[in-house]
Amino acid sequence: MLRASLLLAFASAAYAAHAAHAAPIPAEQFFKRPAITGAVMSPDGKWVAVRKLSPAGRSMLTIVDPETRTGKPIASFTNADVDLFYWVSDKRLFFTVTNVDREGDAGKPGLYAVDVDGKNSIRLSETLVRRPSFAENDLPSQTYLREITLHGFPRFKNEDLLVIESSPEGMGLKRLDTHNGRLYDMRAPHGAFGWLFDANGDARVISAQRDNQILIYLRDKDEWRLLNSFDKNAPDGYEPLLYVDNALYVRARNGSNETGIYRYDVGEKLTNPKLLISAPGFDVSGYFDVSDTKMRGFRFYTDAEITVWFDAQMKAIQQEVDQLLPGMVNIVSRGARSETPYVIIDTHSDVQGHGYLLYNTFTKKQILLGEAAPDIDPAQMSHMTMVRYKARDGMQIPMFVTAPGLPNKKNLPTVVLVAANPRHRNGLWQWNPEVQFLASRGYTVLQPDVRGSTGYGLQHSAAGDGQWGRAMQNDLADAVKWAAAEGYTDPARVCIAGSNLGGEAALIGLIRDPAVYQCGISWSGVARLLPQDAARLKQPVLLAYGKDDVEVPYAQGRKLYEAISAVNPGAEWLSYETTSEDRRTQKNRIDLWQRIDAFLAKNIGPQQAGR
Numbered sequence: 271m272l273r274a275s276l277l278l279a280f281a282s283a284a285y286a287a288h289a290a291h292a293a294p295i296p297a298e299q300f301f302k303r304p305a306i307t308g309a310v311m312s313p314d315g316k317w318v319a320v321r322k323l324s325p326a327g328r329s330m331l332t333i334v335d336p337e338t339r340t341g342k343p344i345a346s347f348t349n350a351d352v353d354l355f356y357w358v359s360d361k362r363l364f365f366t367v368t369n370v371d372r373e374g375d376a377g378k379p380g381l382y383a384v385d386v387d388g389k390n391s392i393r394l395s396e397t398l399v400r401r402p403s404f405a406e407n408d409l410p411s412q413t414y415l416r417e418i419t420l421h422g423f424p425r426f427k428n429e430d431l432l433v434i435e436s437s438p439e440g441m442g443l444k445r446l447d448t449h450n451g452r453l454y455d456m457r458a459p460h461g462a463f464g465w466l467f468d469a470n471g472d473a474r475v476i477s478a479q480r481d482n483q484i485l486i487y488l489r490d491k492d493e494w495r496l497l498n499s500f501d502k503n504a505p506d507g508y509e510p511l512l513y514v515d516n517a518l519y520v521r522a523r524n525g526s527n528e529t530g531i532y533r534y535d536v537g538e539k540l541t542n543p544k545l546l547i548s549a550p551g552f553d554v555s556g557y558f559d560v561s562d563t564k565m566r567g568f569r570f571y572t573d574a575e576i577t578v579w580f581d582a583q584m585k586a587i588q589q590e591v592d593q594l595l596p597g598m599v600n601i602v603s604r605g606a607r608s609e610t611p612y613v614i615i616d617t618h619s620d621v622q623g624h625g626y627l628l629y630n631t632f633t634k635k636q637i638l639l640g641e642a643a644p645d646i647d648p649a650q651m652s653h654m655t656m657v658r659y660k661a662r663d664g665m666q667i668p669m670f671v672t673a674p675g676l677p678n679k680k681n682l683p684t685v686v687l688v689a690a691n692p693r694h695r696n697g698l699w700q701w702n703p704e705v706q707f708l709a710s711r712g713y714t715v716l717q718p719d720v721r722g723s724t725g726y727g728l729q730h731s732a733a734g735d736g737q738w739g740r741a742m743q744n745d746l747a748d749a750v751k752w753a754a755a756e757g758y759t760d761p762a763r764v765c766i767a768g769s770n771l772g773g774e775a776a777l778i779g780l781i782r783d784p785a786v787y788q789c790g791i792s793w794s795g796v797a798r799l800l801p802q803d804a805a806r807l808k809q810p811v812l813l814a815y816g817k818d819d820v821e822v823p824y825a826q827g828r829k830l831y832e833a834i835s836a837v838n839p840g841a842e843w844l845s846y847e848t849t850s851e852d853r854r855t856q857k858n859r860i861d862l863w864q865r866i867d868a869f870l871a872k873n874i875g876p877q878q879a880g881r
Contacts, residue, residue, distance in 0.1 A: 295710050297867065299645050300703040301407075301860045303327065306640035309616070309626045313424070313562065314360045315608030317386055318628065320639055321352055327854030331355055331365055333386055336612045336628050339637055344388035347375050349850065358429045358448055361386045364394070371850040383429075383448040394451045395433075403794050404816035404846040404858040405769060407703060419558045422466035422475070422512055424606060432456065432465060432473060443476070459487050459494050466513045469563045475513045486510060488518075488536060497536070505728070508532070512558045514565055519546070521555060527727040529553040531568060547578055553725050559584070562607035571725070573656040573670075574599050574699035587631055591615055598622070599700070614639075620672075621651035623701045643701070652676060652709035654699060659752035661721075665733060667745050668726055670697035671758060672705050673714040679757030683874040684714040686746055686787075688768030688775045692734065695725045704863070711867055712875065714758045720745035738771075739778050746775065747783045763874035767791035767866070770821065774798060781806045789873040791866055793844075794822050797830040804833040810840030812869045814862055817847045842869065 307329060308321040317333050320341065324330040330346035344363075345352050349371040357363050364383040377393060384391040421432065431446040435453060443458040443465065456473070458465070464477035476487040476494060484502050487494040497518075500507040508522035511531070518534045524543055531554055532543040547554050549572050556570030559577065566581035576599075579585035584602065591600045591613075601616040611632040618624040623643035627636050654672040661667050673682060685708050689696035697705075697717035705715045719726065720742045722734015734742055746766065753759035766776040766787045773795020780790045781803060790807075793814035799807075811834060815827035824845075835841040844865055846858045 295646075295650060295707075297707065297860050297864050299643075300707040300710075301863055302856050303329075303854070304623065304642035305644060306624070306626055306642055308355070309614050309639055310355065310357060311603065311605045311608065311612065311614055312357050312360050312386070313606040313608075315605035315610035315612055316360070318612075318614065318639070319355055319357065319363055320626070321355055322640055329353070331363070333388075334628075334639065336610065336630075336637065342388065344384050344386070345382070345391075349375065350379070351853075357424070358383065358431070362390075362429050362448065364431065364448060369853055371853075390449070392449065392451055394446060394448060403769070403819050403821070404848045404852070405793050405814070405862055407859075419512065419560055421464070423469050423471065423514070423560055423562075424467075432467075443473075457492075459485065461485075464510070466510055468513055475510050475518065477510060488513075512560070512565060514560075514563075519558070519565070523728060527729050529555060551726065553727060555725070559603065560606065569601070571695070571698060575601060577601065587613060590631075591629065618642075618700055619648070620654045620699050620701060621706075622646070622648040643703075646701075646706075650710065651701070651706050654697075654705070654715075656697075656699065657752075659749060661741075661745050661748045663741070663744075665721060665730075665745075667721065667749065668719040668730075669749055670699070670717040671714065671753065672709050672717075673758050674709050674712055681754075681757055681760045682712060682714045683763035683870070684716060684750065684753060684759040684765070685870065686716045686718070686749060686764065686766045686779075688746065688766065688772035689717075689719070689723065690768065690770040690772045692720060692722050692738065692742060692771055692775070693724055693731070695719060695723060707863055707867075708870075711870070713870065714753065716749050716753055716759075718746055718749040739775075739782075743775065743778055743782055746779055747786045750786050761786075763788060765789040765791065765870055765874050769794045771796050777807060777811070780809050780811065784809065789840075789869070791869065793862060794819055795827070796822055797826040799830060799833070801833050804830065805837050807834055807838055808840075809838075810842070810869070810873050811838065812842045812844070812866065814844035814846065814865070816858070817845065 303323055306322040310319050320332045320334055321329055322332060324346045326348045328347055329351040330343050331352045332341045332343045334341040345365055350367045351369045353366045353368045355363060355365040362385050366381055367379050370379045381394040383394055429448050433444050433446045435444045443456040443462045444453040445456050446453055459476050459478045461478040461480050462476050463479055465473045466475040468474040474489050478485045482502050483499050484507060485499045486497045488497050505523055508520040510518060510520050512519040516536050518536055520532050521529050522532050523529050530545055531547040533546050534543050547568055552572045554570050556568060558565055559567040559569060566584050567577050567579040569577045579588055588602050591602055595617050598617045598619045602613050604613040611630050613629050615627040615629050616624055625641040626639040628639060629636050652672050652674050653676045654670050656670050658666045658668050696719045708715050721730060722742055724731050750764050754761040764787050766779045768776045773792030776790040776792050777799055779787050789810040791812045813831045815824050817824045831843045852858045
C-alpha cells in the first residue's frame with residue numbers, strides 16, 4: 271500500500287514542524303533515475319509488463335505474474351535502456367532500445383520483439399535516436415499508455431505491426447512481421463502518415479498528406495474512399511483518433527476556441543459532428559482507452575491528468591480507486607479483453623511521484639509494483655496550485671505556483687522556470703524534481719504558460735505568433751509582478767531560469783527587464799544573443815552546456831559565455847561531458863543542480879523553508 275492516503279491527510283501539519291528541523295534533502299534524492307517508469311497489462315490480463323531500473327542502473331523490461339507476484343526480466347541490458355514497450359498479443363511484446371553504449375550485451379538502438387517468457391527475441395529495425403542532453407530527466411511518461419491507441423484498436427493480426435517506411439520515393443505504409451523483421455507492401459493511399467485499426471484489426475482510416483493538403487480516407491471493402499480534405503493549417507481540420515461501429519472520433523475545434531473530441535457518423539460525407547468531450551479553458555488532447563471491441567474512455571490533461579469514462583464498469587472502478595487513494599491522480603488501466611479481476615493503478619500527485627499498484631477488483635487487495643521515487647517523503651514536499659494572472663495587456667496567463675508552506679504566503683525568494691519550448695505546456699499538477707528541489711531550498715517557483723503555449727485554446731496559442739522576445743517576455747515579468755502582489759515573492763530576490771529556448775528567454779529577460787530579475791540561469795540554452803546584446807547583461811548569470819549536446823552546439827554556448835564574461839564578472843560557466851557512467855548515475859544532472867543551488871544561495875538567498 272502506498273503512503274499517499276495517510277500522508278496527504280497530515281502533510282500540511284507535518285510539513286511546518288518537520289521542515290523547521292530537517293536538513294535539506296540531498297540533490298541525489300531528487301535527480302537520480304526513477305526506480306519504475308511504467309506498467310502495462312497484457313490484453314488477456316494475465317501478465318504485467320513493467321519498466322523499471324535494473325541492478326546495472328538501466329531501464330529494463332520485466333514480466334510480472336499477478337497471481338504468483340513473481341517477476342522475470344525479459345529485456346535487460348548493461349549498456350542500453352528500454353524505452354517504449356507495447357503488447358502485440360497476449361504472449362508477445364515489442365520494445366525500443368535507446369542510449370546504447372559501445373560495450374555491452376545490447377547491439378544497436380532500434381525496435382525489438384520478444385515473447386513473454388523472454389524467448390524468440392529479434393531486432394526488427396534500426397532507428398535513429400536522439401542522444402539526450404546531460405540535464406534531461408528520466409521521469410515516468412504516459413507515452414507508453416498513449417501508444418496503445420495511437421493507431422486505433424490494438425489488435426494485430428499474426429502479431430504484425432503497421433509502420434511507415436521512408437524512402438526517396440516518399441512515405442509508404444508497410445506491414446512488419448515481428449517474427450522475422452520482414453516488410454510487406456500495404457495497399458494504401460499515397461502519402462499515408464497515419465492510420466486507424468478497427469476492432470477486427472484491419473486498417474480502416476488513413477491520413478495522408480499531399481503538398482499542404484491533409485486527406486482522410488475510409489476503406490470500404492477493398493477500396494479507399496476519400497472522406498474529406500483540408501489545408502493542414504486550416505482551423506476546420508481535425509485529427510482522427512478512433513474508428514468503431516461506423517463512427518469516427520476526432521480531435522477538432524469546429525469553430526470553438528478550444529479543441530474537443532467529436533464523433534462523426536460515417537456516411538457519404540462527414541457531417542453533423544457530435545461534441546463528446548470538452549474542457550472550458552483547455553484544449554482536449556489525449557488518447558482513448560479501449561477494450562477489445564469498444565471505446566471505454568478518454569484520457570487527457572487539464573491542470574492534471576483525468577479520465578472520462580463511458581464504460582459503466584470502468585467508471586465504477588475509478589470511483590472506487592479514487593476513494594481508496596484520495597487527493598491523488600489515479601490512472602486506471604486494464605487488459606483489452608481481460609480475463610482477470612486485476613487493474614493497474616498509476617497514482618501520483620504534486621507532492622508524490624508515480625506509484626504503480628495491481629488492484630484486485632474482487633478481493634480489493636493491492637500489490638505494490640513499485641514507486642518511482644520511494645525515498646522522497648511527500649510530507650517534505652511543497653504543494654503546487656494553478657492560477658491565471660492578468661498580463662499588462664489584459665490577457666489571462668495560466669501559471670503553476672509552488673511555494674514552501676502553501677497556502678501561507680511568505681514573500682520568498684523566487685525562481686521563474688521558463689518552458690524549454692514556449693509552444694509546449696510548462697507545468698502540470700504532478701511531482702516535478704526541479705520544482706520540488708527548488709522549493710525544498712526555500713524558493714517560490716513560478717511556471718508561467720506564456721502566450722503561444724498550446725493546451726489553452728487557439729486564442730492563447732495564436733497570441734504568441736511573432737511575440738518571441740516581446741509580449742511573451744512581458745508575460746514572464748508580469749508573473750513576477752503578480753506573485754509579489756499576492757505575497758508569494760520578494761521582488762528584490764528573483765532569478766529567471768530555463769533550458770533550450772527557455773534558457774534564451776532567461777538571458778533576454780535579464781537584458782529587457784533588469785529591474786525584475788537579479789540573476790539568470792541557462793543550461794543547454796539557445797545561444798543567439800549578439801555581442802552588443804551580451805554587453806548589456808550585467809546581472810550574475812550561470813551558463814551550463816554539454817559537449818555532446820546536439821540541439822544546442824557546445825561551441826555556441828562557449829562563445830556566448832566569452833562574450834558575456836568579457837564585460838560581466840558575475841558570469842559563471844559549467845561544462846559537462848556525458849558518459850555511459852553518467853547515464854546510470856545521473857552524475858552530471860545532480861552536479862548541475864547542486865551548482866544551481868549554490869548560485870541561487872549566493873545571489874538571492876539563502877533562506878531555507880521554515881526559517
